[in-house]
Amino acid sequence: MGKPSLPTLLAICALAANYGSRSVFPVVSHVICADSRCSASELVGASASAFFAGDLVAQLAAKPLVQRYSGQQLLSLGTAAWALVLLLVPLAVQGPMLGLLLLKLPFGFCCGLGYPAAHALLAEAVPASEKGLAVSLIVSASAMGAMISNFITPQLVEICGWPVPFVLFALLGGGVASAIRMLPSSRPKAKELAADTADWEELLVWSKEPLILAIYFAMYASGVANAFLYSFVPSLFVEAYGAQVSDLAWLTAAAPLFNSICCVLSGILADRLARSFETYRCRMLMQLLGTALPALCLVTICSLESRFGVSILLTVWMGTHGFQTSGLTALFHDVAHARASELFAIGNVFSKFAGILAGPMFSRNAALWGWRCVLCGLAVHYVMSGLVLISLMHRSKEASRLFLTEDKPRALKFETSAVRETAGGQGEPPVSLLPDKGPCSEHPRENVSLKQRQRCPQ
Template identity: 30%
Template structure:
């Protein structure tokens, strides 16, 4: 039988010379049996569909932060200039004492204080926390397409009810946002479960970063677009338009996408065989500008990471650590710079943009590390890690509100320095304990002995 032109996860413990074999092994090729191109392939189309799906759900996630300004009567509970700490930076001459933008006639405004607004903005993450782990587990067992598509569809459909929930009261809106988080919480674990079946080893980084980068791109588009819609049509139109876009995307998703190559009705035999053979049948179960920079760098980092692995210049562990350190320490440094940028809005936006841009490189590091160490359980692992990663979304508004209660520069400096410190600690821990090796507990019993022979297959890290 002709072998594929590319790489596969080697299943034999020793080569003819008795040396250990690499994880990614170049195989003998036939001229007529080369690796199918990525352009217009089923796996590439899947990545693009995921890209737009995450663009939609992240738009649904962040649009309330902008729409809230239009929903709330800005004359309620404004901070006093004579309060302790005061405003250290001059107020813009364009301000008129009310931060509520003009709304078309008949659009309701609500008298929600700062505490209520903070709770409403954080409500999403209460639901998001709950479904990370079960979402990954269920997606691994029953297929990721139903959970990813259902998560986006559910979030979008609930978003359509936002104006009604706001009219009924903040408790209703809090519950609705929590349910939206509940639905969106399964999407990233489901994505990981699907790529465990779809992504050839040497294309994992670029396929997963392309699909996941839709989150940054969606936020980049949604933030200014939300402001424009609020001003032109009124804030309720934001939730109708974004929710409608999510529902339309879900229709195409369920028509065009399959859980695995073997069940895809339009995939070529050549591509299907390539994906299955390269993954192995045993593993088949298995504010806007900063977001733009993060999206671009996450895509670039995926291509570079795959190139380093393809050329066998570094081990999987080394690649993951390099991109993780870069994606955590550089943003930390820029966050500290934001804290010391004083009253300069230009410097603050510049450093925030650089921080988010540099952070995009971690997409080829710790973000996809779950599929390196345990392909069979990648969805569950992402659910666990994303659960812990979501905790800051719940506590950050509370801590930030406490540290910046006097609206002083020192308070905001503490916020950014604390964020930088957390990022640096994460980089340090991953550097010490991170690995790109398939773990023993992630292998079936018959694979345990083979795993022992694969520990030194690349350049030492």
């Protein structure tokens, strides 16, 4: 197993900073609402919906942007843009909520370009033999960024004040954007891939394939889970289990770390299993682990009262959720190949639409029926997405044909079927138009030598 390439490493850093910046506000909101006496879960829900609305627009814009710019350029520009917007969030918090929500829209848009740009960069710069590990690494980077944010944000809030985490992650984003900009240009390869991009009519053709529809549904269900994991975990501990903001560091930091470990290990395991088994069977196994185990953890959490026990199961839940990177996420590359970033952007539309709905839904359901109702609903999403997608993964080869740009015909002999005369005046038998299978298929049995006749079947 080779070392990750420099583009992969920088994509990891970009996505880690991206998701770290997203995780700041769910923690800080509890400090803000403690002073202003507002509902933290409602504030998080409203801001999450605004964020995912911008993120949704980013997925729609990703296709033409990937065609126009290389993955390197788009990832660099998007990272620099969200870092700039993040610096303005502390100022927006001081004013009315409408200003904060309006600022969350461009922040969500710029952050939303991260994954499509990263997948485009992988398609341009990473060999196919390293794609499984590379995909797992960049997906695990989001959890790693969330882990760092979950651990240091409560500490920074307590020691330095709540605006400091925003400034820190903005500076990190700006530095990573500059480093990506200095990579060797991948524009020639990007132009080559852009020639293969689909128009909207072809996208509709893709959507008629059952496996593609199952991928969209799985992305929706995954979006619901991610909206909770990256926005509402602090609210769960503070409101349901009475935790203090300073306690969130040790209660929530381990979960993203375990997720990162599972993402990487699942990628390594899937690549090794693919040497002995069909690829789609490996994806089925990873997706089964990534949906069944989280659902089991969620059901168990509903029966616990211990804050420590919930923290452990939350860690296992978020960790095993990472197995989907070698199931659902890697399936984009299995099916779409060089167009993986396009298909991922479309699937991500469903994921972000789920995030828009999930924010108010979580806060509303928690207020009316409690957090156990929210957790049970998440478990149902996992079970349904696993059943639908796993049952259709055997169609990955059929679905991949929709994304091929050319078919290589088998070698045919296109000579005339009429009998030709040789130089000696003898008639030469017609040549078959069937694929070439050697001398036994070209001549009648009576016209071959005894030695050839012994080799040819009856």
